[in-house]
Amino acid sequence: MKKIFCLFIVLIFFSCQSNLTDKAQDPINKIVIGERYSITSAALAEDREVFISLPLNYKRNIHSYPIIIVMDAEYLFEITNSIVKIKTSRNEMPESIVVGIPNNTGKRSDMALELTKKDGRKFFGNNGGKSKDYLEFFRKELFPFLEKNYRVNSSNTIIGMSPTFGPVLEALWYEPNLFSGYIILAAELSLKTVSNKTVAEKVLTSLQDTLHTGASIYIGKAGKDMKRRPKEEAEAFFKLKQALDSTANYRIRYKVEILENEDHYGMSITGIQHGLETIYPIDLWDIPYRDFWNSEKPANAIKSFYNNLSKQYNFEIIPLEDSFYAAQTLLGTIRRLERQGRMKELKDVLNLAITYYPNSEKLINLTSGTKQTGNNGIK
Numbered sequence: 001m002k003k004i005f006c007l008f009i010v011l012i013f014f015s016c017q018s019n020l021t022d023k024a025q026d027p028i029n030k031i032v033i034g035e036r037y038s039i040t041s042a043a044l045a046e047d048r049e050v051f052i053s054l055p056l057n058y059k060r061n062i063h064s065y066p067i068i069i070v071m072d073a074e075y076l077f078e079i080t081n082s083i084v085k086i087k088t089s090r091n092e093m094p095e096s097i098v099v100g101i102p103n104n105t106g107k108r109s110d111m112a113l114e115l116t117k118k119d120g121r122k123f124f125g126n127n128g129g130k131s132k133d134y135l136e137f138f139r140k141e142l143f144p145f146l147e148k149n150y151r152v153n154s155s156n157t158i159i160g161m162s163p164t165f166g167p168v169l170e171a172l173w174y175e176p177n178l179f180s181g182y183i184i185l186a187a188e189l190s191l192k193t194v195s196n197k198t199v200a201e202k203v204l205t206s207l208q209d210t211l212h213t214g215a216s217i218y219i220g221k222a223g224k225d226m227k228r229r230p231k232e233e234a235e236a237f238f239k240l241k242q243a244l245d246s247t248a249n250y251r252i253r254y255k256v257e258i259l260e261n262e263d264h265y266g267m268s269i270t271g272i273q274h275g276l277e278t279i280y281p282i283d284l285w286d287i288p289y290r291d292f293w294n295s296e297k298p299a300n301a302i303k304s305f306y307n308n309l310s311k312q313y314n315f316e317i318i319p320l321e322d323s324f325y326a327a328q329t330l331l332g333t334i335r336r337l338e339r340q341g342r343m344k345e346l347k348d349v350l351n352l353a354i355t356y357y358p359n360s361e362k363l364i365n366l367t368s369g370t371k372q373t374g375n376n377g378i379k
Helices: 002-024 073-089 131-149 166-174 199-207 223-228 231-247 268-279 289-294 298-313 330-340 343-356 361-373
Strands: 035-041 046-053 065-071 097-101 152-161 181-185 216-222 253-259
Touching (some): 046 073, 046 131, 065 073, 073 097, 073 152, 073 268, 097 131, 131 152, 152 166, 152 268, 166 199, 181 268, 199 231, 216 223, 216 231, 216 268, 223 231, 231 253, 253 268, 289 298, 298 343, 330 343, 330 361, 343 361
Parallel strands (some): 065 097, 065 152, 152 181
Antiparallel strands (some): 046 097
16 A cells, blocks of 8 residues: 555656646747748849848837848857847947848858968868859848838948858958948958959958948957968958058948957857947947936937937937936936936927837827926826
């Protein structure tokens, strides 16, 4: 009888464990960071997957967003999306639509440039040579798809990592109107292209060209990679940076660097971060909210600053409505003005905020509250 009782207890225990496991495997809500599409591409003669991550409150808002294209999306999409999310929440860049191009067809090396070593051997073997096909894919298929289905503006950034920096450099060299921001990770500068010029020489020529006025480019390489490469590679990095410092078009933002103690793929986190900081540098994105709060007319100060910032980039950039534990936003400014008892200035900022975010329930409720309470505070 005792044995039967013990067996009964054991069965109950495993039954409970099974129920707990089933519940743990049945999520209440899934965490979703994006959407997946398949685009039939004539330019590439195959179906390509596309990952898309939208900014917070995209569906509620009405304005358009810049695009960030990231190659190797099966590896770099989540990294890029997280970096963009953090930087936008801290007022360090505009909210953006992140578009990932994964290598779902197993043809990653197709987009590599045909590069040759000093001894005449091909760097990527017999692979590569189809990077221009990807430019056609972007121009004729991907961008029209995005323009049809999403509110995108004219600002396009592209991120590529060896060997997927092929389309990035092809665009820089031959189609300067396709992108305004270029982030090249695990770059190779000393290798020769099919034109018999090195990558560094072609980059320098492009960045001296007036066609690239207003563009931004980041070129990064892991320090551990550099130690395994011939001395010509380090020399190419040094000479390109030196040449750009003296001859680059003054309206081009650029950064060429070696990331010490980083390896080939591990450098992607720092590289993407530094690349975005090259496009959106701190000297332009140091948003002076304390000056706004202390000005006689905070709403005018905010509007003027963002109008000037928008002119720098040739697309509309608007202040954040709110953010994660940050006062440097429109709602943060409203809260600050309320504490100061500056109700007239508060109403002006609230009216400005409504023009940027007309569908925001928070702002609409605040507007209703100020009408009901007059100058005696917000409900």
